[in-house]
Amino acid sequence: MALGETDQAARAALKARQGKGARYDAALAPAEDLLMARRGTAYFARKLNELSDTDLDGAALRPGWTRRHVIAHVSYHARHQALRLEALVKGVAYTPPNDEKHQMPALDLAATLPARALRHLFHHSEVHLNVCWRDLTDAHWDMPLTLPDRAATTVRALPMIRAREVWFGALDLDNGGRRSDLPQAVRGL
Helix, strand or coil: CCCCCCHHHHHHHHHHHHHCCCCCCCCCHHHHHHHHHHHHHHHHHHHHHCCCHHHHHHCCCCCCCEEHHHHHHHHHHHHEEEEEEHHHHHCCCCCCCCCCCCCCHHHHHHHHCHHHHHHHHHHHHHHHHHHHHHHCCCCCCEEECCCCCCCCHHHHHHHHHHHHHHHHHHHCCCCCCHHHHHHHHHCCC
């Protein structure tokens, strides 16, 4: 999927408005995949914002999960990707946080957070990951990476992994999202 003329023009206009000092993706970053992940994040945010605080207690499409579990899972997914990227940029091996200061609570515990805290968790994790993506250089995008399932890949694969997570996570919220809303590139993942 290549960026269309409209997307390219919008990107150029945004850069002109933001001026010097703003962060941008590296020239060789996977622009289309990043766009897919960012649009998926916006879609998830829209579906989340359609839910009242009480609605968060409702069942999700994933068996045994509430919508709260989905929000926490999608948020932690972004957080782990961001921490993995920060470790890669620093040249250290990524190990999931296990000290009390950086520990991410178990999903069931996170699902008990107040609605406002869950919404902030999603927003903050999304911003954190986006900053990490923008801080990557051209060389970083092709660095090798081992995923949690021990699959070997490169950093370049992460945006589409994230895209799948947020688009399907929005459907898992079970509040009107349709499979037909998903871009064709994501449906097959």
